[in-house]
Amino acid sequence: MEVLIILLALGLLMYGAYKGISVIILAPLCAMLAVILVAPYNTLPFFSEIFMSRMGDFIKQYFPIFILGAIFGKLIELSGISQIISKSIVRLIGEKRSILAIVLLCVILVYSGVSSFVVVFAVYPFAVALFKASEIPKRLIPATVVLGAFGFAVNSLPGSPQIQNVIPTSFFGTDIYAAPILGILNSLGILTLGVIYLQSRANKAKKSGEGFFSKLNEEQISETHEIISKMQKEKDQKDKLYRIFIAFIPLLLVAISNKLFTTYLPTWYPNGFDFASIGLNAYGQLNIYDVVGTWSVILALAIGIFATILFNPKGILSELKTGINQSIRGSLLAVTNTAAEFGFGGVIAALPGFTIVTAGIAQVFSNPLINSAVTTTTLAGMTGSAAGGLGITLGALSDTYIAMANQANIPMEVMHRIISMSSGALDTLPHNGGVITILAITGLTHKQSYKDIFGITLIMTTVCFIIIVIYLITGWV
Template structure:
């Protein structure tokens, strides 16, 4: 019975998310409903002592990254740098190679620190123009953008500043460059197989005489070839984010050591505040790199950005708050579910999978699929089972860097089920429906999930990290 309560709570949250209701509202309702059915006396204590504690802890750790990432993406958009990057990549690769051009553009933007939601809005007009010119069905645009923005640059490539690659650092005490060889091989696998699939779809459509389509909605205005920034200037802030992220990752531990303490300047005696550096230096590195990226945009395009920054920053802050609270609510939900007796059944079932890396991959990707969120599902899985994963790693002699990379990549696997927020946003922006385009997004999802097990196989066969 306890297992059915947990399952019902998970299904309820998945259902309301699919129907478009706010996870911020319904995550605590789903979690506390499960507590009510298990032990009514624990509803209030679990809400205050567990749900809110974990939720606030997530906000404390990750809100600065969500906020700075949203501001960085917005100033890249307001400055016109995103348009310049897109136009330059298309010019270099060729408009005839529309699919690979759009995938590369999305990859550059997301690996440079731009939010995948911003990437969808920034790239769609160019994708529509190229697909129309090439006679490629519009229905393939969502799958193409998903491959570029939701896969290899989101959590596979080492050093990506996306949140899915940052969350494991706090559980495994790693950094965002964990398992660089495995991550790179996984990214290559996803890119090659994904492009092959989308090109196969394009050739089939052309053989069937299918064109771009008619009677379509949300068609963007024709692209205006206004004067754009020089490509090097446009991409420089993204390069700076990547370079400074690496520099800060290496230098912060050297500067601060294992821990750093200070005494607040207040009247009377105050206990020193001690900050353990190992648990936060990866977060500090990303935050510092994003600040430098934002500053670079203002240096090169300050006049252009300032004109619309007041309104633009409001939408960026609102988006950052919403994204943070959505994920934090799912994080609190996971903490409560993991504390219920019914979760023991799930944990025991998952623990019956003997291989520790496959165990972790299935756990993370299953919960990401159920919640419809890569970061939320991974947060639930790691909050509940990180200690078990660490023990398994130590027992099997597997570096925690490998567990980091597997968790990150698995989170971006089955998370893109129909109720995923990014999928719903992508289809809404492109004016397409699940019926028209979801099968291609799902195919990319399957490729991404397969890549996790490809990486695990490579590790066991070669020992590469």
């Protein structure tokens, strides 16, 4: 009965998210419903001391990353950097390789610290122009963006400043460069298979006579024509070579400074920070390895923001107030959504049924890597959120996985990378917020485009488990 109650709560959360109901409302309601069905007397204590505490802990830890990432992405757009980089990649890759060009554009922006959701807005107009020039059906744009913006750059590439790669650092004492070989192999596998899959779908459509506008309704065609017209005007504007080089500097600064801070912050605080040494005994001792991942990303994004403003101060300052307000509103929604799912996970983990579920998974999958990957990707899929799945899994089971990994002589860096990668495997199910956002921005429907998004989802899931096998055979980290 206890297990059925947990499945009911997760099912309601998944269904409500798919229907577009805010997770901020859904998560506490579904969590408290589960508590009421198990032990009504515990409802208010669980809400105050578990749900709200877990939600608050998440916001305390990751709030600055969401805010700074959103601001950085908006400034990249206002400064014209995203347009310059987009046109540069297209010229380098060629218009005939439209799918690869859009995927790489997404990867560069995501790896540079721009939020995946912001990347979708920035990349979409370029995808429309390129796919139209190549006569690739528009319905393939969402899957292409999913591959680049949600596929591997957020959680596989070592050094990615995205939240999916940062969350495990505070649980395992690792940094965002954990297990670089496994991360790179996973990225190459997903990139290669994903592009091959999408290109085969494009080739099949071309053979059947399907063009860019095929299977679109009149409203979708009209909206697309407006974007193509605007992009054609911008295409005629040539950027000088030195300006192209300078445009990449803010992105490079984020990546380089991120690595430097990750390396040197522990040397600046070799023994952590003891608040008692300055008379603040109540705050205890700070372990630097619990915060080095978040501190490094925060400082790197701050440097990137400053460099972006210097790139085009005139263009940015005229719209700075409006742009920052917009980005902050979006980031507040994102961080609160994820924090609510984190709180939901804390409540579910405290229920008796969760122990039964985890024990069952442990019996079927005794290896800690496979166990953690199955648990994380299942919960990410059910909640429709990679960060949400991570939050539930690590919030409830991190100590268990650390003990299992130590017993099996598996480095924490490997646990970090596998759990981070698996969070982005099944999270792109139909109710996922990113999928819904992409379809809304592109003006397409699940019926038109989700089949190929699911194809990419299967590739991401399959490659993740192949990487586990590679590690078990080779021991590569």
